[in-house]
Amino acid sequence: MFKRILTLLLTLVLTFSIFTGCGKEAAEKTASKGDNDFKVGFIYVGPIGDGGWSYSHNEGRLYLENELGVETIYRESVPEGQEVEKVMNDMIDQGAKVIFATSFGYMDYVEKVSKEHPEVKFLHCSGYKTTENMSNYFGRMYEPRYLAGIVAGLKTKSNKIGYVAAFEIPEVIRGINAFTLGVRSINPDAKVIVRWTHTWYDPAKEKEAAKSLLDEGADVIAQHQDTAGPQQAAEEAGAYSIGYNTDSFDKAPKSYMTAPIWNWGPYYVEQVKAAMEGNWKSHSYWGGMKEQIVKLAPLSENAPEKATEKVKEAEEKILNGNLNVFTGPIKNQEGKIVVEEGKILTDSEMLSMDWFVEGVEGKIEK
Structure with missing residues (x-):
């Protein structure tokens, strides 16, 4: 009788231990699942x-x-x-x-x-x-866009650079202006010709816009669009391109030079x-580039020979604060100074930008 009672007690203790252990394990899994x-x-x-x-x-x-x-x-x-x-x-x-x-x-x-x-x-x-x-x-995508402009300004032979753009909003206008300032910092004779698509994502429409720019004599195509259509149009025409958003070398390996990209x-x-x-x-x-949320993608072999040196020089100045893209004097399309010498546009002014810098050919429909 005593042995039966002892056996029963041991069984109860063992069973309690098993259930306690299972409960602990289940609680840990629940906590992990909760994360x-x-x-x-x-x-x-x-x-x-x-x-x-x-x-x-x-x-x-x-x-x-x-x-x-x-x-x-x-x-x-x-x-x-x-x-x-x-x-x-x-x-x-x-x-x-x-x-x-x-x-x-x-x-x-x-x-x-x-x-x-x-x-x-x-x-x-x-x-x-x-x-x-x-x-x-x-x-601050305008920072690597400025660097991309340097690459385009060095590459163009016709001094006509096409820019396929989505909508007439400050974000896009600011990018076009920064790119153009980069272009003209290295090649003051070059022009940036803007073609609006009024869409963010339309591969066929983006490509057609690039083709029309190439037909007008552009030999480099840049973009503020979401596909590689403009770059592919440039490749088919034997021209060169600047991408956007991501490194898209594999989409147009014979035309792509670099791209301002996100992280x-x-x-x-x-x-x-x-x-x-x-x-x-x-x-x-x-x-901005200092925080590494934006940067310029590595230059491909299609980029001009001097581009690496010139881009690195400007990049270092941006990172150490010695170069702010929108520092005056800056002229608008009509040749009028809109940012006085030494003045730097405020964030508010950049975020509401509704005018083009000198060197841009295109209209902003308001």
Whole structure:
């Protein structure tokens, strides 16, 4: 009888230990799963396979997943209209605690939804509005665009450089101006001819715009568009090209020289980590080459011989603060000085830029 009681007691102790151990293991798995349950949403204006803008943001998303182990969700090709509200609300219903909306036209809708969902953090790319739980963020792409302009200015023989551009908004105008200032810093006789497409993503339309510029005598094509269409048009015509967003050498290896490119990943990690730790604050971010959110891609063998030296020289000046792209004297298209000698445009003036510098051929429809 005693042996039976002892056996029963031992069995109960052993069973209790097993269940306690299982409970501890289950609790640890739940805690681990809880870390991975932090969900982040991304909204793209084009497909992630565009090789450009949306692709660069998606690379940042993948970097975020790898660095923090969070779960991410995304939607491609979302129009810049009211539809984005539904996309954001769907993501919130799926548990998204942070949402990155990556195109200018989403701004007003992000602002509206942010006020309806104060528990979610919203970050809007390339805009200027903020709320208590909505930030805006962008990079000083005009810095590497200036460097790209140096490359183009050295390469052109016709002194006609074509520029395929999306929309007449300050972001695009600022980029054209910076590029032109870079071109003319090295080749004051060169002109930059602008062709508007009024689309961010339309490979055929972008390519046709580049072809029309090539037909007018341009021998270098630059762009503020999301595909490699303009670069491919240049390659087919035996001309040269400057890309945008990502290193697209493989898309047009005989024409591509370099590209101003994005590096979103570290910023995404920083912001999501802050949200996870409860330290996130609404802000306006505009980092540059110094912060490594933007840079110039390596020069290919198609770039002119002196380009490496000249680009490095200008890059070092930008990084050490001795060169600010928009420092006067700067003239507008009509030859009138609009930035006096020694004056540097403020961020506000750059973010609202609606005029072209001398050397640009094109019109801004307001």
